[in-house]
C-alpha cells in the first residue's frame with residue numbers, strides 16, 4: 647500500500663490546503679469519468695458520440711443551465727454499455743481522490759440509469775466494489791456507496807430499487823434523490839424513504855440546487871433526511887436555516903458545481919459562509935469533478951481564494967465531514983486521529 651508523501655516544505659497556503667486530509671461526501675461515480683477514459687470507452691464499445699477528442703469533450707462539458715447539465719450527464723450514461731466500465735471509473739475516481747489526500751469517499755451510484763439501459767444491477771455493483779477493493783489495496787482509501795434513486799423515475803421505480811438493495815446491498819450505506827429537482831418534488835418519496843430507513847440505510851437528498859427552499863423543506867419534513875446535497879437556496883429562508891440547524895442536518899456543499907450550472911452567479915456569492923454562521927455543519931465536495939473541471943482540492947482552494955477561508959477553518963470543515971459521515975464509530979475514531987495528526991504535521995511545516 648502506498649502512503650501519501652509526508653507534508654513538508656509547503657511553499658504557500660494552497661500547497662497546505664492540497665495536503666489537508668479530506669473526506670468526500672458527495673461524488674457521482676459516472677460523473678467522475680475522466681474525459682480520456684470516456685474516449686477510451688467509446689472506442690472500445692463503438693458507441694457514436696458527439697465528441698471525438700479531448701477538446702470536443704471539454705466543450706461538451708459546458709452548460710447553459712442545470713437541465714442542460716443533466717442532458718449531458720445522460721449522454722455520458724449512454725456510453726456505459728457494460729458493467730465492466732464501472733470497475734475502471736470507480737478505481738480511477740478513487741485514484742484522483744487519493745491524490746487529493748482523501749481518506750474516505752461516499753460515492754453515488756444511480757443504478758436505474760443503467761438498468762433501464764439494459765445493464766445488470768448485481769454485475770454493476772460487483773464491478774464497483776472490485777474497483778473499490780483495488781483502490782484500497784493500492785492507496786489505503788476506503789469507499790462506501792449510496793444509491794441515487796433519481797427522482798425522474800418516480801417512487802414505484804425507487805421502491806423496486808430498494809428491493810434490489812435488500813437482496814444485494816454490498817457496501818451500500820445510504821440512499822439519495824438526484825435528477826431534475828424542478829417538477830419532481832420530494833414528497834411522493836415519503837414511503838420509500840421510510841422503508842429505506844427501516845432497512846438501515848442513511849438518508850440524503852439533493853435539494854435546493856435547482857429549486858427553491860420548498861424543495862429542501864420537503865426533503866426535511868417528509869423524507870427526514872440527515873444530509874442535504876447542495877442546499878444552496880436554503881439561504882433565502884431564515885426559518886429553514888434554523889430548522890436545518892436544530893435538526894443537526896449537514897449541507898453537502900459542492901461550490902464549483904453550483905457555479906458551473908448557474909446556481910450561484912460567482913463563487914463569492916456562494917452561501918456556504920452563511921450556513922456556517924447559522925451553526926449548520928457543512929462538508930465540501932466535488933459532485934461530478936471532470937464534468938465541472940474540478941477536484942476536491944480545487945473546492946477547498948476556491949473557498950480560501952474567493953471566500954477567505956483560512957487553513958484552520960478548512961481543517962474544521964474536513965474534521966466535520968468525518969463526524970457527519972456515515973462511517974461506523976470505529977473508523978470515524980481512526981480517521982479523526984489521522985486527520986488531527988496530519989493537521990499537526992502540516993502546522994509544523
Ligand code: ADE
Pocket residue numbers: 674677719824825826852855903933934
Ligand atoms: N446527477 C449527477 N449530478 C447531479 C447533480 N449535481 N444534481 C442532481 N443529479 C445529479
Ligand code: ZN
Pocket residue numbers: 672674824852875933
Ligand atoms: Zn450531486
